[in-house]
Amino acid sequence: MERSRRWLVQLIIVVVYLLSSSYLVLSLQCSNYYYSEKCTLRNLQINSSDLGSLKFPVHSYIELENVQVDYLSPQVVLRMKWVSNLTITNGEVSYIFLKNDLLELVATSSKTQDVIIVEAENKDLEKMDITHNLLRSIPKNIGFLKALTTLKLSSNRIETVDLGQLHGLDNLTHIDLSSNRIYYIVPTTTLELSRLESLSLNSNFLTEIDFDGWIVPRLRLLHIAGNSLTFVRNFNGKVFPSIEEYYDANNIFDCRWRTEFVSQLMEWTKFKNSYLSAECSKGVRLSSANYRELNISDIRKYSFDFDNKEELQKQIDSMIDTEQKHSQHIESLKSSLQDKTDKLELVSSKFLTQQSRIDELLVQVERLAREMANVKQMLLPVAPQTVTKGLREKLIHEVVDVIRKNLAEQ
Numbered sequence: 001m002e003r004s005r006r007w008l009v010q011l012i013i014v015v016v017y018l019l020s021s022s023y024l025v026l027s028l029q030c031s032n033y034y035y036s037e038k039c040t041l042r043n044l045q046i047n048s049s050d051l052g053s054l055k056f057p058v059h060s061y062i063e064l065e066n067v068q069v070d071y072l073s074p075q076v077v078l079r080m081k082w083v084s085n086l087t088i089t090n091g092e093v094s095y096i097f098l099k100n101d102l103l104e105l106v107a108t109s110s111k112t113q114d115v116i117i118v119e120a121e122n123k124d125l126e127k128m129d130i131t132h133n134l135l136r137s138i139p140k141n142i143g144f145l146k147a148l149t150t151l152k153l154s155s156n157r158i159e160t161v162d163l164g165q166l167h168g169l170d171n172l173t174h175i176d177l178s179s180n181r182i183y184y185i186v187p188t189t190t191l192e193l194s195r196l197e198s199l200s201l202n203s204n205f206l207t208e209i210d211f212d213g214w215i216v217p218r219l220r221l222l223h224i225a226g227n228s229l230t231f232v233r234n235f236n237g238k239v240f241p242s243i244e245e246y247y248d249a250n251n252i253f254d255c256r257w258r259t260e261f262v263s264q265l266m267e268w269t270k271f272k273n274s275y276l277s278a279e280c281s282k283g284v285r286l287s288s289a290n291y292r293e294l295n296i297s298d299i300r301k302y303s304f305d306f307d308n309k310e311e312l313q314k315q316i317d318s319m320i321d322t323e324q325k326h327s328q329h330i331e332s333l334k335s336s337l338q339d340k341t342d343k344l345e346l347v348s349s350k351f352l353t354q355q356s357r358i359d360e361l362l363v364q365v366e367r368l369a370r371e372m373a374n375v376k377q378m379l380l381p382v383a384p385q386t387v388t389k390g391l392r393e394k395l396i397h398e399v400v401d402v403i404r405k406n407l408a409e410q
């Protein structure tokens with residue numbers, strides 16, 4: 001009875017398990033109608049090390065909305081056999097393995113940290129759009145994506161870029177790296193992008209940019225606004241023969257350079273419709289290391305005008321003052337530290353003497369214990385070797401008595 005009940009319970013568990021896993025298969029159905037251009041799958045949780053019976057719908061365009069997966073791994077994308085366009089929105093997809101026959105990969109606001117691209121020529125992917133995510137650099141091996149036309153990596157956390165990674169991507173027409181934290185562009189001897197039409201580096205932390213070695217014969221749009229640029233090097237008609245729209249507002253260009261640059265640009269006939277402000281700042285600013293930490297309004301606030309001697313003197317005085325305050329503070333911290341160290345040493349030496357006293361006491365206690373043991377040994381009752389006084393007299397008396405009796409009988 002008991003046994004068959006247990007058996008029944010096990011059977012129920014197995015049935016429930018089977019139902020739940022088949023439910024998983026059934027649940028991966030598009031939220032929109034089957035005839036829709038794309039198939040949206042919402043609120044999925046995928047465990048990349050335990051895929052179970054995960055199956056994606058047979059569809060060429062899948063959108064994963066609010067999906068959670070630590071790694072959209074090779075094993076996961078293998079199960080998306082039919083997918084050629086993949087879009088990921090919201091949710092949390094930390095790492096994405098690039099499926100080798102995708103035409104388009106779009107990921108936005110999905111906490112993506114990297115896209116893993118295999119080291120092999122890829123002639124399929126045309127568009128990569130990873131925006132509002134957590135990328136720290138342009139994905140490695142991007143140079144293998146020979147068919148790439150559009151690369152959008154705006155609103156990530158990219159700090160340095162090596163545009164040389166893109167050298168020779170002959171179909172690349174649009175690059176958007178805006179709203180990152182780019183403060184450094186790794187210099188390359190040549191950067192040829194024969195079909196590039198637009199490049200945006202808006203809203204970054206660049207302090208200078210040098211177009212030496214760039215071969216971009218078709219570039220029409222160049223946006224470098226909202227940086228911390230003090231000057232632009234090698235910007236001329238030879239490098240940019242097709243430029244139509246150039247936008248560099250909200251930088252902190254050096255006046256000594258800016259005025260001539262603007263008057264030069266105004267002579268280019270292609271710039272007829274472009275408005276170029278002559279806005280600039282006098283003087284030199286903080287070291288480039290500081291730019292990364294500060295935004296433009298901060299930088300403006302802290303920049304000095306080297307022509308204004310009085311202002312400069314004030315700045316220096318205030319810096320010296322701050323420096324003194326800091327060093328006073330450091331001194332007081334030092335002396336307080338010294339104080340604490342002394343106290344600690346005192347306490348620890350007291351502790352040491354106490355410790356040695358305790359050790360001494362322990363030795364004494366041990367000795368006492370040994371002595372006690374000796375004393376106890378001595379106090380143990382020993383076999384009587386002498387007869388008590390009264391008994392002896394009694395015995396003597398009795399013996400005398402017996403002798404006396406014997407004598408009388410004789």
Ligand SMILES: *[C@@H]1O[C@H](CO)[C@@H](O)[C@H](O)[C@H]1NC(C)=O
Nearest residue numbers: 045046047048049050051070
């Ligand atoms: C994913 O699956 C593995 C293997 O079954 C398991 O050990 C792990 O706890 C799972 N992780 C989560 C987050 O469920």
Ligand SMILES: *[C@@H]1O[C@H](CO)[C@@H](O)[C@H](O)[C@H]1NC(C)=O
Nearest residue numbers: 037061084085103104126127
């Ligand atoms: C799939 O991606 C390619 C390349 O970006 C694009 O041309 C095509 O229109 C996309 N298909 C759909 C259905 O959006």
Ligand SMILES: *[C@@H]1O[C@H](CO)[C@@H](O)[C@H](O)[C@H]1NC(C)=O
Nearest residue numbers: 122123124146147148170171
């Ligand atoms: C580059 O674009 C051209 C014309 O659009 C196309 O014929 C060629 O196949 C593309 N190259 C690659 C590697 O996809």
Ligand SMILES: *[C@@H]1O[C@H](CO)[C@@H](O)[C@H](O)[C@H]1NC(C)=O
Nearest residue numbers: 293294295296297298299301
């Ligand atoms: C830049 O700094 C100013 C002043 O410190 C602040 O008001 C502003 O919100 C900051 N902007 C950004 C985008 O951090």
